[in-house]
Amino acid sequence: MRHxxxxxxxxxxxxxxxxxxxxxxxxDGTLAPITRxxxxxxxxxxxxxxxxxxAELYPCIVISGRAQSDVQRRLSGIPLRAVIGNHGLEPWxxxxxxxxxxxxxxxxxxxxLEGFAGVELEDKVYSxxxxxxxxxxxxxxxxxxxxxxxxxxxxxxxxxxxxxxxxPPGAPHKGVALERERDRLGCDTAFFVGDxxxxxxxxxxxxxxxxxxxRVGASRSSQAAYCLKGQGxxxxxxxxLISLRRGRVAWRRRAR
Numbered sequence: 175m176r177h178x179x180x181x182x183x184x185x186x187x188x189x190x191x192x193x194x195x196x197x198x199x200x201x202d203g204t205l206a207p208i209t210r211x212x213x214x215x216x217x218x219x220x221x222x223x224x225x226x227x228x229a230e231l232y233p234c235i236v237i238s239g240r241a242q243s244d245v246q247r248r249l250s251g252i253p254l255r256a257v258i259g260n261h262g263l264e265p266w267x268x269x270x271x272x273x274x275x276x277x278x279x280x281x282x283x284x285x286x287l288e289g290f291a292g293v294e295l296e297d298k299v300y301s302x303x304x305x306x307x308x309x310x311x312x313x314x315x316x317x318x319x320x321x322x323x324x325x326x327x328x329x330x331x332x333x334x335x336x337x338x339x340x341x342p343p344g345a346p347h348k349g350v351a352l353e354r355e356r357d358r359l360g361c362d363t364a365f366f367v368g369d370x371x372x373x374x375x376x377x378x379x380x381x382x383x384x385x386x387x388x389r390v391g392a393s394r395s396s397q398a399a400y401c402l403k404g405q406g407x408x409x410x411x412x413x414x415l416i417s418l419r420r421g422r423v424a425w426r427r428r429a430r
Contacts, residue, residue, distance in 0.1 A: 175392045178400035179410055186400070190386065191418035196255075196361035197228065198352050198376075200368035201238040201245050204390050207405050208335060210307060212296065216248055224412040229253045231419040233359050237262060237348045239339060239372050241298040255359060260300045261332070261341060261372050262351035272300050272342050279326055279340060286322040290315055300342070307336040334370045347375035352385070368398075369405070 176183055199205050205225065206215045217225065228234055235256040238245040242259025249257060258264060280297050283304065287293050292309030295302060304323075306315040319338050323331055330341040346354075348368070356364045363383070366376045369390035377387045377397040389398035390405050402411060 175389070175394075175396065175398065175401045177392075178388050178402060179407060179414065183400065186386070187414055188418055190363070190365055191415065191422050194360075194362040195232060196352075196356045196359055196364045197232045197234045197415070198355070198364060198366040199225075199234070199236050200348075200366075200370065200373050201236055201240060201248070203335065203369035203405060204367055204408060205236065206248070212303075212305060218409075220409055221412070222252065224409055224416065225249075226252045227416050228412050229255075231416060233361060235352075235355050237351050237366075237376075239298075239301075239303065239334075239370075241300075244298070256355055258348075258351045258355070260298055261339065261345070262348045262375070263300050263341070263345045266354070267346055268300055272345075275342060276300055276302060279329065282326060283322050283340075286325065287318060290318055293319065301345075302340040303334075304338045304340070305336065306338075312336070332372050334372060339372065348372060349375040349379045352376055353379070367402075367408070367411070373398075 202208060202215055205221055206217050209215050229252055233255045235254055235258065236245060236249060237258045239261045240259055242257060242264040245259055246257045276299065279302055280295065284295055292306060293315050294305040296305060304319050306312055306319065309315040323329065323338060323340055328343045330343050330345060332339040332341065352364055352366055365386045367388045367390065368376060374397060379385050387398040388400045388402060389396045390402050390408065392401040402408065
């Protein structure tokens with residue numbers, strides 16, 4: 175996995191800055207640092223400023239596992255072209271039937287996991303997340319969660335950083351969402367940065383020359399083409415993309 179900010183990869187981002195590219199980002203662990211309390215996750219002031227500047231120069235979207243309304247609130251005021259929630263499901267594939275299914279799952283999981291301290295059930299209306307970051311018995315918590323979600327029957331289960339996501343079967347994933355937005359916005363290429371298992375749906379897309387993927391944190395098992403060393407490098411990436419695009423705009427003005 176190649177480091178996207180390495181000197182040897184400078185041409186990759188330079189070519190991106192000249193293209194008709196859509197830039198996509200995950201939220202937690204990518205734009206916002208992972209926190210012990212997910213409800214407290216937020217952009218730093220520096221990242222907010224950089225992302226706002228970036229979104230003035232490129233079409234930018236965020237695709238998050240959070241509910242759409244939740245992540246929209248955390249990104250308020252930034253001129254993004256779209257904010258997509260529930261791992262790619264919102265806003266296109268919502269329905270009363272899905273809401274009812276997820277509500278039934280919530281009741282069953284709350285019952286089956288009652289008594290496991292540190293396991294938190296997050297209801298995102300169209301999907302659920304079981305967080306166990308605060309559990310002192312993580313191995314036992316993971317085993318209990320595995321038993322509880324297996325009892326639900328047909329459901330899509332996606333792991334993550336001390337979280338288990340439960341989604342309706344057949345729901346569109348982040349890769350579908352990215353390609354949909356690229357087509358809608360008339361972009362030739364797409365660039366996506368993510369950090370977790372749910373982002374592998376984008377990383378796994380086989381679109382040579384059409385999608386450039388970056389994982390926050392190197393991983394031998396990831397299908398992303400490039401990586402950042404950690405979440406702390408996200409601001410450096412945003413700043414690099416801004417600088418390259420502004421240089422391109424200045425060159426075009428001089429060339430007129």
